[in-house]
Amino acid sequence: MDNHRRTKQPKTNSIVTSSSEEVSSLEWEVVNMSQEEEDLxxxxxxxxxxxxxxxxxxIPGRTAGEIERFWVMKN
Incomplete structure (x- = not known):
């Protein structure tokens, strides 16, 4: 019998970054939300x-991008 224990090597995740241009908030389209959506x-x-x-x-019908854009422009 083999008494040596094998240990699992942790997987390494490679991070791929892309060079993208930062978009000015002035170029963003205004997101209109109801008062209920804003509160939520x-x-x-x-x-x-x-x-x-x-x-x-x-929030049905809203994307993560719309929510983030609303939040950034509001604050």
Whole structure:
């Protein structure tokens, strides 16, 4: 019998970065939201922070990009 234990080597994740130009907020289209949506975004942001995908999942018809753009332009 082989008494040597094999240890698993942790997988290394390679991070691929792309060089993209930063877009000025002046080029962003204004996102209009109802008062209910604004309240929900504010409450969710207090709970989960900048997790835009999670917040957008709670607001039908909204994308994470729209939520983030609304938040950045509001604050």
């Amino acid at each position: 975004v504010s409450r969710m942001h207090k709970l989960v922070g900048d997790r835009w995908e999670l917040i957008a999942g709670r």
